[in-house]
Amino acid sequence: MALTNPLSASEVGTLWLTYQEKTLIMRMVEYFIEKSNEQEAKNLLGGLWQELHYYVMQLEQLFKEQGIVKPVGMTSADVNLEAPPLYDNGFDIMFLRILKEVSMGMYTMNMNMAYNDQVMTIYEGLTSVSQKIYKLSTLYLLEKGILSLPPKVTMPKTVEFIKGKKYQSGLNPFADKRALNDLELGILHHAIESNNVGLLLITGFAQCAKTPEVKAYFVKGMELCKKQIKTFEEILLDSNVHFSATSGSTVTTSTVPPFSEKLMMHCIYLLNGFSIVGNSFGTFFTFRNDISMKNALIAKDIFFYGQEGMEIKIKHGWFEEPPQMEDRAGIIKNNQ
The missing domain is CATH 1.20.1260.10 (Ferritin, core subunit, four-helix bundle)
Structure with a gap:
């Protein structure tokens, strides 16, 4: 039975990329939750994990509906929760903030290549999650004195235009x-x-x-x-x-x-x-x-x-191949 709303190539590609990124972040967050001894940080990390888990399930459901093989991504085999702490003193939230910067940029790019309403809804939701976590991470780091503010400057009082090279x-x-x-x-x-x-x-x-x-x-x-x-x-x-x-x-x-x-x-x-x-x-x-x-x-x-x-x-066989278009030249060449 033909799909009434099949995904375009760009949507399949960006969803595949999103799945890779989300499963990677989830594995790293699982480790940071396990090693964190600061409850506020654990709550922030745990909240993100719950949000990402929901959207990973949405992606897997969409792959199933569209007849797309589910990517491998990063699994429980890629994280060792028994390993001792590798970082300390707020690195988990500092790194989380950087990851959310990456995510916000990726969702903007992905939304620009989306035409399917369901796909756009997923990216809208993920964008909202990333912006929320980025803000909470920034406020947490500032409160703990971990994040440095940019330098203060004198406020501009007049409007100027550039004159010459x-x-x-x-x-x-x-x-x-x-x-x-x-x-x-x-x-x-x-x-x-x-x-x-x-x-x-x-x-x-x-x-x-x-x-x-x-x-x-x-x-x-x-x-x-x-x-x-x-x-x-x-x-x-x-x-x-x-x-x-x-x-x-x-x-x-x-x-x-x-x-x-x-x-x-x-x-x-x-x-x-x-x-x-x-x-x-x-x-x-x-x-x-x-x-x-x-x-x-x-x-x-x-x-x-x-x-x-x-x-x-x-x-080393660690690079999962993105979905690709049919090799028409190869099909024609082999059909002889």
Whole structure:
């Protein structure tokens, strides 16, 4: 019997991607719930798990109705709840906040490719959940003194317009550079904040990875995070802006992996994509060409780092293949 409302290729693809991301987050949240000794954090993590479980069930039901094979995603085999804590002091909620940033961006993209009412309703609901958890996570971290605010600035009193190309200059090391505008300051603060969390995450991954090339890949990622933090902090210091966007957390000495290498590699794969988008935003909306150039070069480094990770995932059979169109050329060629 033919479906009355079949999904389009773009909807099948984004739902598949959403399932991968949601099951990954659920496995990580399960571990953080198990290790958390702070009730407010456990409540926040537990509330998110319940919300995501509901939508994962919705996705599975939709796959069944449409005759789509259910993706594998991340399962209970990808998390070890008995592993000792790998992170402490609020890292769980700091990382949760970063994940919700990623999710909000993904749902915007997915909604733009949705035409089916049921699919759009799912993304509306997930967007609402992500915005709520992001807000609650931010307020929690501020209350605990874990999250640093961006620098305060003098409030603008007049409207000004840019006069001439000098506003964009900055590549000449011997010329004076103009002061950072508030948008550039916000972009740099966010980049340092995200990379501080990413550095802690991947340090923990490197510490407990067992496969040599996976461990080496995570160590390489640590250096890439450090490079970005150093680059952005130097720009701020050159502009006489001094502040610290710290995660307020540490990595423990545990070497017992709480997650499978498949999950850890996929987590870094998702964050690489988020980083490239973030650097592209920074490149376009930063008006000093020296900062734009540095953002573009960092995006290039992240791209090639991500490509290396994809090769490792494929080599070890950790990269689940997305749904694809029929190979018409192959069908025609084989029908001879």
